[in-house]
Amino acid sequence: MMTDEKQEIVPFNKVQGIASTNVPAYSNEYDDFISFEGSYLHGIYTGFKWQCVEFARRWLLLRKSCTFKNIGSAADIWQELTYVERITDGEKFPLKTYSNGSLHKPNCDTFLIYPRSEDMSHGHIAIICEVQENFIRVAEENYHFHYWLNNYARQIPMIYRNGLYYIEDYYNVYGWMEIENNHQLKPLDESNINLVLQKYQQSKPIGELKRCFILNKTFDHDYSSVDINNGKEKFLIQSNNKNVFYYQANEDFVVNISNTSNELYRLFMQTVDYIIHNDKFLTFFEIPHQIWFRIRRSWTDEHDFDIIDHMNFKFDGKHFKLYQYKSNQALTIFQSTIAQEKWAQDMNLNYDFTSSFQLHHLFVRQWKRLNIQTTLHILMDNDNPKDLEIILYMKTIMTEAGINSKLCLLSNDLYWKDSIIVDKDGEIIKIVWKLWNWKTIFQDLRDQYRDNKGGEEGWKSMNNERPCISDILLNEQIRIIEPLLKSIINHKAFFSVLYRMFSNHSDILQNECFSSEDSKHISFMNSSMEEQNNDGIEEYFDSHHISQEILSDKNSKNSDEIIVSWMIYSLCSGFSICEHQNHTTNANNAKTYCCII
The missing domain is CATH 3.90.1720.10 (endopeptidase domain like (from Nostoc punctiforme))
Structure with missing residues (x-):
């Protein structure tokens, strides 16, 4: 070995x-x-x-x-x-x-x-x-x-x-x-x-996930969760400062979520390839026309800068059903890689392996794989101080990977200098990691720049001293982690295209366009589109609503759990469990649990 x-x-x-x-x-x-x-x-x-x-x-x-x-x-x-x-x-x-x-x-x-x-x-x-x-x-x-x-x-x-x-x-x-x-x-x-x-000759395993309790147990620290390996069973512990509850999963469950995640990720990539080379879909996905060539180049050249992806699933006892769920990826991965190890230590658990080790270790390794030799700038937004803990953890990861990084407050620490963006020390910005989603960045582009038919080179910022978000993250001279191609996967309409391309796949929930009055579905997005007369996948966006099928309680033994599968360098490397109180997929109702592997 x-x-x-x-x-x-x-x-x-x-x-x-x-x-x-x-x-x-x-x-x-x-x-x-x-x-x-x-x-x-x-x-x-x-x-x-x-x-x-x-x-x-x-x-x-x-x-x-x-x-x-x-x-x-x-x-x-x-x-x-x-x-x-x-x-x-x-x-x-x-x-x-x-x-x-x-x-x-x-x-x-x-x-x-x-x-x-x-x-x-x-x-x-x-x-x-x-x-x-x-x-x-x-x-x-x-x-x-x-x-x-x-x-x-x-x-x-x-x-x-x-x-x-x-x-x-x-x-x-x-x-x-x-x-x-x-x-x-x-x-x-x-x-x-x-x-x-x-x-x-065995069919692929189904696996089993159980929610269990330990009564009247409290801890000195309020970490999010922990998993342990106790014999052949895997456990996930969570405290509410009164009782402890944990999830028990057998090995077949772990194999099943890994098999399903890796298979669906390959379908994700096929779907991205289809969307990114189709002008109609780039329009529907609200990608500014001026950067179409950039996003296509990102798809060709920047796969290595795609550090981590995640998929959300509901488990109906037989299949993992791919599920749209609003969650803070950076926060959840932070909890998954850090908190569970501390839980295990506080509980004096005798465990051989936790997925926090696997996830953290692979996270560091993926950053090393990039072989970044210049300073990496971590962009911070003073409007979101709650992200500081996540950002500091990311800086720790970079340090372990041998990467020199700097924290930069967007409103104070970045400047224009001779058409080049520099930090407060005069160092040129070449590689950036950010928490902003691409939808926010595209909106900033629309807000900050005047329409210019001459292409990206003709754009001129309305603020001549300090760059805005889109100046930095859509700059030809700056590499971005996570890259521009992620704007496709993270768009809410992505699952609709995925479903139309692979509608017979047993693990992909139905995503259809129809009236939100149908009680079996929940509307995620309203979008006015012109009617199309063509046959095929593009007819799918004729309606006003993009909606997703939801599993009823009778079809799902684990109706309250969302399984979050973590993909590092295109491979399932661990998973978390989030629990919500009702079927409204609102991250505010979720409690985050950590990985079981």
Whole structure:
């Protein structure tokens, strides 16, 4: 699980190499990242993408037509896994263990098992794919992340001393596990999957979320929430200073939200691509015509500056339903990454992992990925002092990522100098992070600038001394985090287009245009549009109302919860729970809970 920094790192989800003629190994990119997205081969669950156990199970399936039961972690395999099962007839084949320092020389096609250690908290499993006199070769996932030069991941020394065989790796090794009667096992016949017993072909898990209580419990600090890992269950704790309530989710729930989020995010990107290249939709999305070329360039060039996205879901017990919900993303991510760890400490909980670690760590990593070498200016608005805590947290993230940043109050600290925007120290503004939404910025553009047919170069600010918001955030010379392309995803009409493009998708709630008198829907937006005679998706905006279907209580066991899924660099990296008191999606009625992973 060590990263080899001297070689090119393979991005997540990309193939590193091929083992045993037909078993691809995929990169997890970082050894401390857990995607919680399930991997399936011919309907058979192999594990989380792309963990070492996933590779071992998929290798076993393709090369031996076998699988093995769910296991807590790779290290647990040594003591808890006693057999593998052939998926064509259910026959069990025992596993025999040989401790490192054994009379028995390891053979090909055996498992190499590592215990837990400081650097490998879950241990590790690899496949021994070649055995020579003084070394073995292994295939694996989630150890190194470079491209393989051959049909194996790495070579490990093996010595014969005092009549015993030792595998001398960087980390301690439990030993190796061989399948008895291995000669009876054949590669999977992928041309005739009907031979696979149905019990091994699983549908994607549904999962379960429960709201639980602890009575008469109070705490010294009023942090938002915490999650812990207690055995195989995940918990989320929240205090109202009288009682404690928490959410209990099983592993299937975590897999389900990750699978759904990653799948829908890909549909999000297809929808953005459609909208951003369609003049009619840019008009409807209230994007000023003068910056159409800018937003299209942002879509092409600025994906890396898209730090974090989120999706909101309702859970009806079977599906996650994509849901429009007004929430403060910056505030919620702040609570999700900070508060839960403090809760766990205050409660003296014995936990192994919290998603606050995952989210915070990945947040820092994404900023590092940008490789920003100049000063980054954090824009502040003196009209919103409540955002200061969030801004200071973001500055901490940047510092951990090795980025030099400055806080700048918009009304006091920025100036024009020879048509260039500088801060109060005279430093040129080149990269900016902001909390303002793009709708506010576009309105500022309309308010602050005179209409000029000569294009963006002809614009002239009405304030000759200090730049306004749009001067900064729509400036050709300044890079913005989050980028201009986010104005599409964050627009309320986005879900309407998404629904029309993927109306048959079971996880996308109906978003239609019709009278708000229909009691099954709630109006989000009024928009007067000219009638269209064309067929297709653009007819969708003929009506005055854009509305969203809401789930009734009888269809939703968890009618009060909004699940907020966090996407960092296009991957689900954690989620939060918000609870509201009624179906009116108003952030003022919400209590924010933190991530469960």
